[in-house]
Each structure stands twice: as structure tokens, then as C-alpha cells.
Amino acid sequence: MPTQLPHLIVATTRPSETARWADEFRKVYPDWKVDEFVAGQPSTGATYAIVWQPDAALFKQEPHLRATFNLGAGVDAVAGTIPAEMPLYRLEDAGMAEQMAEYALYGVLRAVGRFQPYEEQAREGKWKAYRPIDRRQWPVAVLGLGAIGSKIAKVIASLGYPVHGWSRRLHEADFPCYAGEKGLKECVSASRILVNALPLTPQTEGLINRDVLSNLQPGGYLINVARGGHLVDADVLDALKSGHLSGALLDAFTQEPLPADHPYWGVPSVMVTPHISGITVRELALEQIGSRIELLQQGKPATGRVNHSQGY
Structure with missing residues (x-):
């Protein structure tokens, strides 16, 4: 039949x-x-x-x-x-992994200031070259090593940035990988840029909070391509205000569209995008x-x- x-x-x-x-x-x-x-x-x-x-x-x-x-x-x-x-x-x-890796890479380039000085001086008609970025000073932590997180990590690592990866279960990769609560602290502490590509679960909700951000190296940068529920917004804003975070590229929020009166809109070092990192x-x-x-x-x-x- x-x-x-x-x-x-x-x-x-x-x-x-x-x-x-x-x-x-x-x-x-x-x-x-x-x-x-x-x-x-x-x-x-x-x-x-x-x-x-x-x-x-x-x-x-x-x-x-x-x-x-x-x-x-x-x-x-x-x-x-x-x-x-x-x-x-x-x-x-x-088709989302390539888009999100591209988005995360853009965030890394914003974090290290690769093109910002040239954009500013071009508006003023100035011609000046700057020393190249020392990528060793900008290690990157990628949280979540599924299909998307792994792609992000590989793309960033391919350009010479030190990459560290964290996930619920320990993975094997061409870069250091961590798992568990102790591993999360070690992964973030070894990094200056934090890329969140985790799934949102009861265990990961609110994961990026004051404690986790405090482990990031000073002058760090946050890139969120996952869900707004991962972030404790008040803690992120405090880290930005104190200067512990130099900036953030945020694509997902607990309320979307992001309300017009949300504090993120008023922080010059924060770039907000309307959940478009992976369509x-x-x-x-x-x-x-x-x-x-x-x-x-x-x-x-x-x-x-x-x-x-x-x-x-």
C-alpha cells in the first residue's frame, strides 16, 4: 500500500x-x-x-x-x-551560519577599531596611516559551538585572532574549548571579545550577567547574535558605563522591536540591529x-x- x-x-x-x-x-x-x-x-x-x-x-x-x-x-x-x-x-x-559569521566578524572589526579612524578622517579629508592591529591583544570567546557558533569561531580564527570556545558539552576543535561553569570562567577570562551564539534554554537564560562580564578582559566588547534573554541588560549597561565594556553589537532583545525609550539606544558605543544577523x-x-x-x-x-x- x-x-x-x-x-x-x-x-x-x-x-x-x-x-x-x-x-x-x-x-x-x-x-x-x-x-x-x-x-x-x-x-x-x-x-x-x-x-x-x-x-x-x-x-x-x-x-x-x-x-x-x-x-x-x-x-x-x-x-x-x-x-x-x-x-x-x-x-x-x-544559510544562516555564513550570515552570522559575517555579522560577528563585523563586530570584531568594530571592537578592534580596524576602520573607524579611517572613516572619521575621510570625512575631514585627512590622509594618515595607522599601525596594524595586534590580533594577539584581541582574543575572542565564542559561546555556543553548534553549527552557527562553530562557523563563527572558524571564520574569526582564520584571520589570526586567538579564539576560545565554550559549550554545554566539551567539543574538540582547532582552538581551545571549554565546558561547564568553571570552563565558562576560564574561556571568558582568556578573552577580550565575547560572541554569544548559544541556544536560549532555562540554563542559559540570563547567562551573560555581571559575573560573566567581570571575567572579560578590561575594555572588552560584546557581540550578541543569539537571543536577548541571554543578557541581563542592566548588567551590560553597567559594564558599558564603567568602561569595562568598550562597546557592544547587539542583534537580539527580550522585547522586539526594541522600545524607543530603551537605554541601549542612548549609548554611543552600542550598535543595535533589528534581529538580522541570521535570516x-x-x-x-x-x-x-x-x-x-x-x-x-x-x-x-x-x-x-x-x-x-x-x-x-
């Missing part, structure tokens, strides 16, 4: 975005049935959900779901709404999710499954 074709239901934060993703799946997989989630409607009988910050009602309204696919690498926005027994899959890279590449996401569904249809395992107890 032939296997029944996949039946998808798409649920995102906005109806227009839901419709756009649904249309894309219909184009790439024309034989599959694709519905758009509307709260309060009868069950569509869908077997796979494609989501981004979905309404929790989705999982009650669609009791036949076999698995859920998140349209991003971070699953913190769906982890609290999805049933614990529901298989949840996250995107693995899907899902639609074509790659469609291909990755589709190939995983095909594997599940054949009774085969697929990569990217989230461990509910760990949150990633």
Missing part, C-alpha cells in the same frame, strides 16, 4: 507570512497538500506542521500531527507551546524541511531533532 502523501499546515506570527510560506511549499512540492492555520477552524487532518512562533492552539486543533518543523535554528519560541511528546525539528544552518534563506529552508519530511515518510530518522529536555 503506497504511503500517503504529506499534508502540511503552516503557522507563523502573521497571516501574510503564513500564506507566503504555504505558497512556497506548494510550488516546490506540488503533490503535497498544504494548508494555512486559522485558529478556531476544524482540524485539517495535517500530519506535519511548519511553524514560527505558532499559536498554541495549533497543537490542540490538529491532533494528527506527526512532527513539527521550526522555521529557524532557535526553538525557544515554540518549546513552551508544543506537546512534550511531539517530535520537533529545527533548521540546521539553512532564514527561504530556498534552503524549503529544501531542508522537505528532505526531512521525505525521510520520515520512509520511516527513516532525520537530523535536527530537538531534545525537549535540553531545549535544542
Whole structure:
């Protein structure tokens, strides 16, 4: 008996975005049935959900779901709404790792002042060369060594910056790696630039606080490409005010859009970006999710499954 074709239901934060993703799946997989989630409607009988910050009602309204696919690498926005027994899959890279490595590298270049003096003097019509950066004075700690964090670390290390990596479990790499609470202190203490690429879990929420920042070498710099919930904003602001942090490049916040009266806007050494360090590449996401569904249809395992107890 032939296997029944996949039946998808798409649920995102906005109806227009839901419709756009649904249309894309219909184009790439024309034989599959694709519905758009509307709260309060009868069950569509869908077997796979494609989501981004979905309404929790989705999982009650669609009791036949076999698995859920998140349209991003971070699953913190769906982890609290999805049933614990529901298989949840996250995107693995899907074009985001290169973008986020590029973003982090830009932050490193801002931290070391590679081009800032030239930008300033160009506006004044001045011609003056400066001594090259001594990269040994700017060691970088990368927190989180998944697909994205590892890419960030490798790109920065390839340019001669000393790199240290920290993760929940000890990794092996071409640079020093650490794990655990003691390892976190050692990793950060060895560094002057801190790049956060961690998943947001109950264990990592508020991790970048006064204690962690105090271990960073004086005149340090913070780059956040992960989630706003990792940062204790008051502690970051205090470190900036004291000069222990010379600046920060921040892409994610606990409230988005960042409110107009948030203190970060008023700090000249802080650059705020609207959560754009890693934007899902639609074509790659469609291909990755589709190939995983095909594997599940054949009774085969697929990569990217989230461990509910760990949150990633």
C-alpha cells in the first residue's frame, strides 16, 4: 500500500507570512497538500506542521500531527507551546551560519577599531596611516559551538585572532574549548571579545550577567547574535558605563522591536540591529524541511531533532 502523501499546515506570527510560506511549499512540492492555520477552524487532518512562533492552539486543533518543523535554528519560541511528546525539528544552518559569521566578524572589526579612524578622517579629508592591529591583544570567546557558533569561531580564527570556545558539552576543535561553569570562567577570562551564539534554554537564560562580564578582559566588547534573554541588560549597561565594556553589537532583545525609550539606544558605543544577523534563506529552508519530511515518510530518522529536555 503506497504511503500517503504529506499534508502540511503552516503557522507563523502573521497571516501574510503564513500564506507566503504555504505558497512556497506548494510550488516546490506540488503533490503535497498544504494548508494555512486559522485558529478556531476544524482540524485539517495535517500530519506535519511548519511553524514560527505558532499559536498554541495549533497543537490542540490538529491532533494528527506527526512532527513539527521550526522555521529557524532557535526553538525557544515554540518549546513552551508544543506537546512534550511531539517530535520537533529545527533548521540546521539553512544559510544562516555564513550570515552570522559575517555579522560577528563585523563586530570584531568594530571592537578592534580596524576602520573607524579611517572613516572619521575621510570625512575631514585627512590622509594618515595607522599601525596594524595586534590580533594577539584581541582574543575572542565564542559561546555556543553548534553549527552557527562553530562557523563563527572558524571564520574569526582564520584571520589570526586567538579564539576560545565554550559549550554545554566539551567539543574538540582547532582552538581551545571549554565546558561547564568553571570552563565558562576560564574561556571568558582568556578573552577580550565575547560572541554569544548559544541556544536560549532555562540554563542559559540570563547567562551573560555581571559575573560573566567581570571575567572579560578590561575594555572588552560584546557581540550578541543569539537571543536577548541571554543578557541581563542592566548588567551590560553597567559594564558599558564603567568602561569595562568598550562597546557592544547587539542583534537580539527580550522585547522586539526594541522600545524607543530603551537605554541601549542612548549609548554611543552600542550598535543595535533589528534581529538580522541570521535570516532564514527561504530556498534552503524549503529544501531542508522537505528532505526531512521525505525521510520520515520512509520511516527513516532525520537530523535536527530537538531534545525537549535540553531545549535544542
